[in-house]
Amino acid sequence: MFSAEGSNADGSAKDQMKEEYRKYTFRKVLFMVGCATILIILFGYALTLGSHKIDFFTVFTTIGNHIMGATYQIGTPEWTNDYLVWEDRLPREAIAIVAGVGLAIGGAAMQSVVKNPLADPYTTGISSGAVLGVTVALALGITAGSIAGNYGLVANAFLFGMIPTAVTIIVSRISKTSPATIILAGVAMSYLFNAMSTLILISSEAGKIQEAFLWQIGTLQWTTWDDFPLMFIIVAAGSIVLAFTSKQLNILTLGDESAKSLGLNADNYRLLVLVVLSLMTSAVVSFIGIIGFLGLVSPHIVRTIIGSDNKYVIPAAAIFGAMFLLAADLIARMVINPGELPVGVIMSFIGGPMFLILILKSKKGVW
């Protein structure tokens, strides 16, 4: 009789635990689904905007038809819609989503790897490297493989962006692969590369300075389909790798000793994540310039809402980042018309106060 009662009690305790766990995951899934829904709505809405209005549902049917391979006779209204949506407006939104995903995941992974809430995808110096690359191309006319024009800039930004990361990794390999060493080596490289850019810019003409300065402020304004494939492939591959290794990322935050006792080679894993996220960030930066705030703050916003389990933070940050960048870009275009504000400014204005409120409301310690 006792035993029966015991097992009963066990059973109810088990059920209760299960119930709690379900609630715990439900909240997280709900957040992701919510963000994804907003993302889709904003995506559709952004495509309707322009000098020629196309209504919300037509946008989606047009995209669907295009993917299915529909062709129209030149000059028909369907053809116009297809051209406007697919060729004119879609690249910008698609790239916003890819860049948002890349930067947010990069930020979440970097913060976990170096165990520092101040870290962002640029912590190892990628942004200053990319700026130097662009400055070298614009002011000195030197490009990797002597590719001329815009692609020279992209190639330079990408390659120079990888240099600080490579040095950081080498330094931390020679010395200790501790998070602090990675961060500090990254800081040293950032300052060094920024100083070199300044040195080059000081001795160049005003027009070049302005060009280099404008490149630094990230914008989605000039994006075309040509920018998409490389960035998409790298970000998609990187996201998949990071999403699949998010459990190891959790273990890493416990400390190197615990990671070792749980069978994870912390040093090697940290380097893998660094290489993957640097490739992702460099790919994004070299096409659209440096967009701040997103990579640093979106993982934090996600953590205040759903906690810091990387299994959920990585996908949630990806969806949230895409939504956030798309929304900010949309607002940036709508505030002043014609013309537009830098998307980073909009993100800071909306995200800053929102983040403050979330910190104030957060009950448990997330950091």
Place this chain on the structure above:
Amino acid sequence: MGRDDFKSVYYRSVSRKVTFVIICVIVAFIAVGLQLSFGYYDVSFTESYQILWDHICGNIPTTDIGIKRDHIIWDLRLPRSIAGMAVGAGLGVCGAAMQSTLKNPLADPYTTGISAGAGLGATISIVLGICLIPGIIGQPSIIIDAFVFALIPSLVIIAFSSLKRRVTPSMMILIGIAVMYVFTAMTTLLKLTASEDSLQDVYMWSVGTLGKSNWDNVWFMIAATAFGIFAFAILAKKINVMITSDSSAISLGVDPKRCRLLVLIIVSVVTAFLVSFTGTIGFVGLVAPHMVRLIIGSDNRYLIPASAAFGAMMLICSDVIARNIGTGLPVGVITACVGGPVFLYLLIKQRKSIW
């Protein structure tokens, strides 16, 4: 190992640290001489000390040439050297205190948004011509606006800390970051509406320079830095205790939350004074304490004075180089170009973990 052995090991470790500080001070002193002797009007290295010493002793030469030389050294060149030392020492000491109390190697005196606040203040003054104290225009208006706005992010952090029972260092940093981004965004908006000339003024301000120092404003920097060094030297033991963990700090009789806020307030006030006169000079506040850590370790009782000495040395040496290479070269560029590789070298050579 006997008692005497322990003692001698301890003395050796202390004397190593003291030697480091003394070397920094000597190098800084030599750099001052170099800085005083360089310029359009030639004065030799030893002569510059001679003129300084004469002025301090009160026997200023009465000949025309003597008065001219005294004027050039004492009134025109010395303020810059003193400002360089004060700013370097102030930023170094604030960086060390900030990194230790926030337990974050990425922290620097500007982490809590002071630079963004000062930048917004300066931009408001330059672009809109508004001064918080009505009737003041030009340079003083920039200084006042920069100073007041530099303190706002810290006030926000303090307000938040009083609203929440438990405030971790990370939370304080993140609040500062949120405010920083909003301020930077406002600055960008103002810049978009600004004319070309005021845009250049804003840019020049944000790069940071020691060139604007004179005897009128150098006293503020000296006072702020002296206060900072003095305050943190007293707080060093408490900061050491706080590094262990909040709970052990409490059991050792230190209230971590209050102590952290106190450090934050001191850093804000000192940095706000320095920044509003010189603009945001980067690198020193972040990297000087790390270099000192790599050389003499992380005990705050030594780290804090040593960071002051090392920061002063670093900034003044960079300023000497910057002035010799070319005019208009920001001192921060030289600091980064010389300091960056040295820092990397120290990182590779590090034996113990400093964090």
